Amino acid sequence: MKSKINILLVEDNExxxxxxxxxxxxxxxxNNLLHLRNGAEALDFIFAKGAYSERHIENTPKVILLDxxxxxxxxxxxxLRIKTDERTKKxxxxxxxxxxxxxxxxxxxxxxxxSYVVKPVEFSEFQEAITSLGLFWLxxxxxxx
Amino acid sequence: xxxxxxxxIKKLDELIIARKKLVFQNKEKEKREAELIIANKELAFRKKEKKKGxxxxATANYARSLIEASLDPLxxxxxxxxxxxxxxxxxxxTGVSRKNLIGTSFSNYFTEPEKAHExxxxxxxxxxxxxxxxxxxxxxxxxTDVLYNASIYKDSNGNVLGVFAxxxxxxxxxxxxxxxxxxxxxxxxYEENEKRxAELAIANKELVFQNNEKERRxAELAIANKELAFQNKEKEKRxxxxATANKELVFQNxEKEKRxAELVIANEELAFQNYEKENRxAELVIANKELAFQNEEKEKRxAELVMANEDLNKAEIVxxxxxxxxxxxxxxxxxxxxxANKELESFSYxxxxxxxxxLRAVNGYAQILNEDYGTQxxxxxxxxTKNIMTNAKKxxxxxxxxxxxxxxxxxxxxxxxxxMQDMVSxxxxxxxxxxxxxxxxxxxxxxxxxKCNIIAIEQVWVNLISNAVKYSGGKExxxxxxxxxxxGDEIIYHIKDNGAGFDMRYADKxxxxxxxxxxxxxxxxxGVGLAIVKRLVTKHGGRVWAExxxxxxxAFYFTLHx
Numbered sequence: 161m162k163s164k165i166n167i168l169l170v171e172d173n174e175x176x177x178x179x180x181x182x183x184x185x186x187x188x189x190x191n192n193l194l195h196l197r198n199g200a201e202a203l204d205f206i207f208a209k210g211a212y213s214e215r216h217i218e219n220t221p222k223v224i225l226l227d228x229x230x231x232x233x234x235x236x237x238x239x240l241r242i243k244t245d246e247r248t249k250k251x252x253x254x255x256x257x258x259x260x261x262x263x264x265x266x267x268x269x270x271x272x273x274x275s276y277v278v279k280p281v282e283f284s285e286f287q288e289a290i291t292s293l294g295l296f297w298l299x300x301x302x303x304x305x
Numbered sequence: 306x307x308x309x310x311x312x313x314i315k316k317l318d319e320l321i322i323a324r325k326k327l328v329f330q331n332k333e334k335e336k337r338e339a340e341l342i343i344a345n346k347e348l349a350f351r352k353k354e355k356k357k358g359x360x361x362x363a364t365a366n367y368a369r370s371l372i373e374a375s376l377d378p379l380x381x382x383x384x385x386x387x388x389x390x391x392x393x394x395x396x397x398x399t400g401v402s403r404k405n406l407i408g409t410s411f412s413n414y415f416t417e418p419e420k421a422h423e424x425x426x427x428x429x430x431x432x433x434x435x436x437x438x439x440x441x442x443x444x445x446x447x448x449t450d451v452l453y454n455a456s457i458y459k460d461s462n463g464n465v466l467g468v469f470a471x472x473x474x475x476x477x478x479x480x481x482x483x484x485x486x487x488x489x490x491x492x493x494x495y496e497e498n499e500k501r502x503a504e505l506a507i508a509n510k511e512l513v514f515q516n517n518e519k520e521r522r523x524a525e526l527a528i529a530n531k532e533l534a535f536q537n538k539e540k541e542k543r544x545x546x547x548a549t550a551n552k553e554l555v556f557q558n559x560e561k562e563k564r565x566a567e568l569v570i571a572n573e574e575l576a577f578q579n580y581e582k583e584n585r586x587a588e589l590v591i592a593n594k595e596l597a598f599q600n601e602e603k604e605k606r607x608a609e610l611v612m613a614n615e616d617l618n619k620a621e622i623v624x625x626x627x628x629x630x631x632x633x634x635x636x637x638x639x640x641x642x643x644x645a646n647k648e649l650e651s652f653s654y655x656x657x658x659x660x661x662x663x664l665r666a667v668n669g670y671a672q673i674l675n676e677d678y679g680t681q682x683x684x685x686x687x688x689x690t691k692n693i694m695t696n697a698k699k700x701x702x703x704x705x706x707x708x709x710x711x712x713x714x715x716x717x718x719x720x721x722x723x724x725m726q727d728m729v730s731x732x733x734x735x736x737x738x739x740x741x742x743x744x745x746x747x748x749x750x751x752x753x754x755x756k757c758n759i760i761a762i763e764q765v766w767v768n769l770i771s772n773a774v775k776y777s778g779g780k781e782x783x784x785x786x787x788x789x790x791x792x793g794d795e796i797i798y799h800i801k802d803n804g805a806g807f808d809m810r811y812a813d814k815x816x817x818x819x820x821x822x823x824x825x826x827x828x829x830x831x832g833v834g835l836a837i838v839k840r841l842v843t844k845h846g847g848r849v850w851a852e853x854x855x856x857x858x859x860a861f862y863f864t865l866h867x
Contacts, residue, residue: 173662173666175662175663175665175666175669175670176662176665176666179665179666179669179670179673182673229659258659258661258662258665260705260708262712262716279661279662279665280665280701281661281664281665281668281697281698281700281701281702281704281705282668282697282698282701283665283668283669283671283672283673283694284672286665286669
């Protein structure tokens with residue numbers, strides 16, 4: 161697994177994940193996308209541990225789309241680990257969640273999240289949101305390399 | 306104290322002592338002078354006595370010459386002891402006339418009559434006596450010591466006629482002795498006199514000396530007097546100062562008198578007031594009597610009240626017990642409510658997360674089906690897919706509304722002054738743009754600023770304006786009028802439209818959550834907007850209400866504090 165990962169999608173809901181990936185694919189934004197199903201897997205990947213121990217930690221993704229409510233290790237904890245580690249704190253992290261809770265929004269920004277997007281219930285709105293953020297982070301935004 | 310003053314005092318002390326000495330010496334002098342006068346008087350008396358003695362001596366000598374001429378005092382006495390004859394000498398020596406002498410008892414004229422009687426008895430017995438001492442007592446008290454030589458004398462017949470007695474005056478001898486004694490005394494007195502004279506000379510010398518001293522003292526006194534004069538001048542100066550002070554005092558006294566006069570007037574006024582007071586006092590007495598009566602009545606009422614209070618106290622205790630029970634219940638309910646709120650919080654969180662994800666999936670997959678297989682489906686299948694999507698979307702909106710509504714209760718309101726006019730104008734423009742309805746006419750009148758939470762009140766306006774826009778959308782010329790007015794300490798904001806309106810019978814249902822007066826076919830909606838308005842305004846301590854008429858329009862009102 162030496163190829164460069166553009167988007168790391170961390171999402172436990174397979175339907176949300178499928179709809180997200182479908183939307184990105186429709187807009188040709190799905191190249192080098194990796195979907196992980198929980199926080200523990202995400203940490204292993206990001207810090208090159210466990211199943212991903214052969215990976216180079218400095219080979220960071222262009223953007224991480226992170227769900228908050230997940231089994232085992234939740235999104236907030238993953239965010240905390242990424243943003244408090246010198247090697248990973250520059251990775252752009254977009255929280256993609258169903259939660260509109262003020263507390264969640266404040267906490268995420270306090271930890272240094274780069275963007276916070278609430279998934280719309282209505283599918284067309286959802287598609288619009290995913291397309292926008294995909295385009296922005298992969299094409300418009302300049303990430304540190 | 307200055308040295309000068311000290312010296313002055315010293316001099317004065319010395320003067321006082323000198324004066325005392327002088328007074329003492331003067332007294333001594335006076336004593337000596339008095340003694341001298343007495344001594345001189347005594348001397349004069351002694352000289353007189355001497356002269357007297359010499360005169361008497363002369364008389365005695367004269368008497369002796371008489372006796373020599375007329376013999377000694379002679380007398381003849383009868384056998385019975387009666388005087389029968391006398392000579393001049395005897396008359397002289399007794400001071401009794403011849404006439405009176407004769408016939409009287411011879412012994413009567415002696416100091417010692419018995420001795421005299423014994424004398425002539427001896428003469429009768431022995432025939433004579435010689436140098437028989439007796440003392441003749443003169444009528445004037447003068448005594449004459451005599452020595453009697455007596456013998457009986459007989460007549461020619463030899464018959465004893467009586468006694469013839471001749472007295473030899475021995476006074477002279479006695480006087481001679483007395484004179485010698487007196488002379489001696491005189492000599493002594495002379496000596497004494499001379500002594501006194503010498504003492505006097507000495508006393509006089511002393512006097513002279515004392516006079517000299519006196520003069521010296523007088524000179525000192527003169528100096529002292531000069532000093533005294535100076536002190537008197539000083540005194541006069543002080544007196545002048547005192548006079549000035551007295552004048553001032555007089556002035557002050559005048560002032561005092563003026564005040565006294567004023568006081569008199571004030572006192573008169575006081576007296577008048579006292580009189581008035583007395584009048585009032587009399588009135589007061591009457592009033593007091595009435596009061597006493599009223600007090601009695603009051604006490605009666607008080608007693609009744611006490612009884613009533615006792616009842617009340619009992620009731621109060623019961624109420625207290627009830628209140629305590631109530632408080633406990635309130636606390637229990639509060640605790641219950643708090644835990645219920647927490648449950649609600651976690652409930653809404655899970656709704657937010659867990660309920661929306663499946664909905665998104667329903668909606669999403671229906672749309673994917675439509676996108677991917679739409680061309681292959683029967684038209685009816687397409688309609689069904691669309692219904693699935695519509696309902697999923699609707700449910701999503703309901704969930705969002707519910708979440709928003711539940712979150713309202715938990716947020717704390719930070720209040721600031723909000724310029725309502727600016728906010729509403731801005732919101733109207735935004736909504737107009739969004740609706741893309743150029744027919745809508747907004748009339749924004751003056752809107753009072755208010756101290757409120759800007760986010761919450763913005764939400765209130767968004768919901769109300771959106772409502773108005775939505776329900777007046779069917780009109781040809783939708784007009785939305787917004788304004789405010791101050792009433793008491795609150796501001797009443799209103800928003801009126803000429804839209805669909807509502808039946809006033811259902812006015813109370815307008816602000817309930819999920820309550821709708823129109824179907825989705827007529828007007829889309831979730832029934833959350835006005836509920837949110839009510840909740841936010843109520844949280845600000847304000848009120849909301851609505852007026853409307855079906856098909857003619859509606860008016861919504863809410864109040865905020867100034």
